[in-house]
Amino acid sequence: MKILKLSKSVKVKVNPYVITSRRLFLSRIGTELLVGLLLINTWFSIPFIPFGLIMSSFFTGLIILVEKFFRSTFIKKIQSILYVRESLFDMLISLNLYEESNNLVINSATLNFEITPNNDVMVKVPLFGNKFLKLLKNLEEYLIPTLGLPLISKQEFPDCVIYKLGHTEKIEQYVLNAHTLTKEFFEDIPTPIIKLSNTQQFSLKSNTNIGIYGRTGTGKTIALQWYLFNALAKGCGSDDDTYLGIVDGKAADLYRIGELLHEELGEQVAVGSSPQMLAKLSRKFIEIMDARFEIIKQNSSLNADAYDLGMMTPNFLFVDELASIRDSCGSSKQGKELWNEILQNLGLIARKGRQAGCHLLLSTQDPNAENIPVELRNQISAVLYLGNPGSDRLRMAFSMCELENVPTVSDRKGEALFYADGLNSVEPVLTIVPFVDVKTKREFLQVVRNILPVH
Known part of the structure; x- marks a missing residue:
């Protein structure tokens, strides 16, 4: 079984490997040829017919066994x-990632790889302070054509870069309605997790703040509804000691949804559209956040957060079109003071909310500095951008990404670029926002009643 101990490191040196594809192929051909010759020999050298038939059957069976062995899962794994x-190895040679002296290799880059059970290829590239450093940190443009696999993720560490390549599972959009979206859908989803598709999700433990961007007609309201449904399914707005704040600067779709929730669930859902209401709601949000910090401090666990304790339902503050709130403040002294208070409150929530399970969601048509101040936008680590943004908006929305291999969003409604901390990716990826088909207030409230957790 020593054959299982194949070296999974690739380094340039002379005659580096005993087991190669060519030798494996020649072993198969040689074995089958040898047994075939022995089979032919039995036809001519054994005069006693019954014994000859037995030997012929033996060698024929042996050929079949050899063929089955070389077609087995074991051999296929080795061939992979x-x-x-x-x-x-060929890539290292072609890129000259080695140094020679007197026909001897004296220095070489090293690649370590692993094939996962899903047939993804993980390539770990150790980094050293040599002339290969720059190329090794940007090796994906050579790995993709070399292995014939798309890049799934790239993780950079001080001492290495880990590339993951493979065929990603096809993204399927969740399409639900007032009858199919029930609490059963959310039953097996952990409290910190929000699912976006059959293959994509992200954790609130890693992302305090969420940004939803997109022009009119791209599905921004549908995305907001999905996040609201997730917040409600986790108990926000219905559990004791929770708070769901909803502020729509234009008093449009989100405001009307918020009013319905307020009528249905009561005082734990607060709704507004004015600067005064946002200031009030954000103050209340901070009070609840500070009270949670006091509870967390009393816990003996080191660096615990609301999710670690398992006793705190996440709180959410939804703010749509913050720029309209700013415009409503005006240019008077009182208006400027009010706006500064709002920014101070939102900034505090953005910086400290994660540990207390208090999350800020900001949405706008255009994430420029006028619509979302830079100090707030830089705190957003989970972004959903519907539609196909231009290069300037892309850089503003995904400033945390490298933006070298950004996928193109199609005209399909609900298709978006998505990024969140904790996904092991350096680029935004494509997703399709779940669509919940609710056309009337009655259907919307039916969904709300269906998904609320049982207390």
């Missing part, structure tokens, strides 16, 4: 390892 290893 050999293919990746030899492809990476």
